[in-house]
Amino acid sequence: MNISVLLIGSKNFITTFLERYETPIVAAIESTSKAEIIAGIAQNQPDIVLLEADLLSILGLCCEIKKTNYLGLVYCIAIEYYCSANILEREPSQHLLETAKAIENSADAYLQFSGLDSSINQNIEAEKRLLLAYLQVAYRQVQQYRELLKTNDFLSSIALADALTDLSNRRALEWDLPRQVEKARKKNIPLSLAILDVDYFKSVNDNHGHLVGDRILQLLAYRLRNNIREQDTVFRYGGEEFVILFQQTNTDTAMAIAHQLCQIISETPFNIDRNLTLSLTISLGLSSLQPEDDDRGRMLLKRADLNLLKAKSSGRDRVVG
Template identity: 45%
Template structure:
């Protein structure tokens, strides 16, 4: 991946920088002269390194702004001092004043502060200045690579933390993170959302008769079958033990019932081959509920309704699907009688 460089300043300023920075095979280079455009570019593109021309209007402002953006702290900001009056003062006031200027630049948000010194006989950079700029460029490249490595590591750790180690489904922690997001999306975009809770019927008998290793293998095979019979948009989670939750975005009640009925059928119709000598027939009970506008933001109401339907399916004999509408009708009849 190419390193992305933003130069905030003029094209004439860019021309003074070392030739290596202009290598299109190594760097994606962008020059922006307007402060607001530069901020927008940084927010959208997130360049790896920024060269800032000190004499350009808004130079210190952009360094200070960048310093305040915690999510962009990995961007390496190099402030290049090209103001003629400052270069004159540098030669007159000595190294203590130079150190003071550097400290001020770093305090205002720059990661590096470099004096743009040129040869007296021409406009070319001194060897030391060129070397220092390229060295800071290397620091920036190294810094962004460490950031990318860290992000990759965090992605892996997040995936591990949100995955169930036995079934490879998302775990309960992942559901607690994703369900509020789906609730918010359904509410703000006015789209449907449904949820299924699944429980394996009489799973304790499997563990009691065949042992926990067989029970674990059965759950693995079950989850594999469920996963391969869900739609691409559906998201399955292991909720705990032999209980599972499936989120169904963009899905109304009738569509959710169709999905649930299909899952119930594909589980009961074919046994699970634990090994060459053991094939187990199992069934599942399923409760289905849909998002309602007055549901809480964490999805507890939605989960509760689906769980009530699941309990009703188990009480009615298991191996079946009950949705909230069906559950409500039965509850109303019982209340009337």
């Protein structure tokens, strides 16, 4: 198994475990300090933690591990060594109660292994087999969790990406804009936004077909992405409309960038194929964050949209802000 295991407990616990069992231990933490143990887990990033059962109730350790998000999924197996002299005096239900207690303290599994006296050493081979079986179960669960994360990341990227242009889509803007508004206000920095629209785009589709229209949008997206700054983000808002978020940017700077984009688009024809080249222009409406704007950025978007309408109605191929 390609798996990493971290061993945690007292000196006697760690010594006994390492003498008896062969497991893929990446490190052992000899400590009873919660802070030290959590730090050691974060440093080693194990798949599985094997820990002395006494630490569960004393430190609430498994619960702490599982609520620490950056640790991801860590499978916790609590292990207790019992003394053979006491085992015969135990009530039959005692093991069940101790198992329940460990699970209640957020352990994923609880194992009781024999003590150090030689009279019960014949149990060790069975313990090795049981431990290996639990490690296999833990490994499968960790792998399933990782595959689920990959699937969720993939689905999230699909959900937030525009299939035609490979830009972030409107849903991504609706997710990101409130965060950018919050960031701008928290750090007292400017935030500006532009909505741009391809002028007379309907005539492109009517005269040349939707495949040519789609190619125009792809080429336009490429130009926009390669002519904005690293801190800015372009989104496909819908149809032939795009939104650009200008982070840490006041109105004057955003206007200068918008005018530059307008010029780049109008001065460079779009080569669709060797037989077709089209010249196009864009119109942009610009707005900057104001103290009275809502936290979601709706008013910021609305002002940019109104300014876009002004740009379209006043002749197109221009910026209004």
